[in-house]
Every structure is written in C-alpha cells, then in structure tokens.
Amino acid sequence: MERLAIGIDLDGVICDSASLIIPKLFARFRPGYQPAKKERFGFDLGGHVSELNTTQEELLTFVENILIEVEFHQTVKPVEGALEGIQKFYEQGHRLYVLSNRPETVDLGKRFDAQDLTFSWLKRHQIAPLVTSLILNPDHFDRDFKVRKACELGLDVLVEDEPDEAMKFVEAGKKVVLFDCQRKQYSVHQDLICANSWKEVVAACEMFA
Numbered sequence: 001m002e003r004l005a006i007g008i009d010l011d012g013v014i015c016d017s018a019s020l021i022i023p024k025l026f027a028r029f030r031p032g033y034q035p036a037k038k039e040r041f042g043f044d045l046g047g048h049v050s051e052l053n054t055t056q057e058e059l060l061t062f063v064e065n066i067l068i069e070v071e072f073h074q075t076v077k078p079v080e081g082a083l084e085g086i087q088k089f090y091e092q093g094h095r096l097y098v099l100s101n102r103p104e105t106v107d108l109g110k111r112f113d114a115q116d117l118t119f120s121w122l123k124r125h126q127i128a129p130l131v132t133s134l135i136l137n138p139d140h141f142d143r144d145f146k147v148r149k150a151c152e153l154g155l156d157v158l159v160e161d162e163p164d165e166a167m168k169f170v171e172a173g174k175k176v177v178l179f180d181c182q183r184k185q186y187s188v189h190q191d192l193i194c195a196n197s198w199k200e201v202v203a204a205c206e207m208f209a
C-alpha cells in the first residue's frame with residue numbers, strides 16, 4: 001500500500017463540534033426555531049446560512065468565538081470512530097495532518113491561543129501523538145487557506161465534511177473523502193468518495209492508496 005499524506009479536517013470530522021455549535025447558532029440567530037434533529041456529525045456551516053437570519057461573516061465570527069472558549073474544549077467530544085480510524089491510518093504508515101479553518105489566535109482584548117487549546121484537546125483524546133502536525137488558519141475569514149495549504153504540503157488525500165471545501169480540493173487535483181455525506185450527487189467525481197462513518201473513511205483511503 002502506498003503511504004499517503006492525509007489532511008484531516010477537525011470540526012465535523014474529528015471533533016463533534018456541530019452538536020454543541022448548531023443549537024447555539026439557532027438560539028442566537030433564529031430563536032424559537034427547532035432545526036431538524038441532526039442524526040450525523042457533518043458540520044456544513046455554509047448549508048446553515050440560508051436557514052439562519054444572519055450573514056456568513058456574522059456567523060463565522062460567532063462560531064470563531066465559540067471555538068476559542070475553554071468550556072467548549074472541555075465539553076466537546078470526538079466524532080464516533082475518529083480515534084480508531086486515525087489509529088488505523090497511523091498503523092498503515094500514512095502521514096497525518098489535522099488541517100482546520102479554526103483561528104490560530106483571536107484578539108478579544110487578550111490573545112487566546114487556539115492552537116494550544118486545540119492541541120490539548122487532541123492530546124486528551126489520544127489523537128495528538130498520531131499526527132505529524134496541527135495546522136490552524138491564521139485568518140479565519142480566508143476561506144481558501146485549506147486548499148492552499150493542502151497544495152503547499154503536497155497532501156494526497158483530504159478528509160473533509162464541508163461539500164464546498166471538498167470541491168475546492170477536487171478542483172486542485174486532490175483526492176477527497178467527503179465525510180458524513182448526504183448529498184449523493186458528489187459521488188460523480190472520480191476523485192471524491194463519500195463516507196458515512198470513520199470505517200468508510202478508512203476504506204476510502206485504502207482505495208486511494
């Protein structure tokens with residue numbers, strides 16, 4: 001099996017952020033409205049903008065502020081099967097990069113080190129020793145950061161849960177596993193495999209290797 005450089009998104013793929021953030025988003029931007037119960041972990045922020053009374057920028061700022069809360073890091077759980085899947089990749093000899101749009105640091109009167117908080121969370125859940133590097137976005141509003149970084153690092157495969165982001169990787173010539181995919185139309189791309197569990201993520205990467 002070929003050894004791959006695999007970029008793994010954090011929120012919605014490793015970290016079950018959606019189950020904490022989505023209810024907060026609706027409480028803030030559409031109070032009283034009950035979104036359909038989410039059965040899965042996918043964290044398609046773009047897909048929520050139309051349901052919420054807000055703009056993409058306001059939504060990103062709100063999410064950014066949650067992502068640097070100490071309480072969020074203490075509470076949020078890994079996505080089911082993530083540790084086992086990442087362990088499997090590690091045993092197969094792949095190089096693993098956690099590649100996230102989370103902000104590196106945020107200035108809220110004092111600078112929060114999101115890198116530190118995120119790294120501690122990965123350590124607490126036994127994921128940190130398995131990955132080569134944790135890469136966060138210096139500019140949360142730069143939405144092409146991940147695709148640029150994936151090219152810069154020469155990553156072979158990306159595991160991603162936001163369909164728009166996934167398509168940017170495909171257009172840049174990368175292989176992509178679209179995690180938690182409920183939009184079957186994306187399966188038409190030969191370089192993109194949809195996976196609905198971490199077991200399927202591992203199986204998809206075995207096909208790419």
Ligand SMILES: [Mg+2]
Nearest residue numbers: 009011012161
């Ligand atoms: Mg994500």
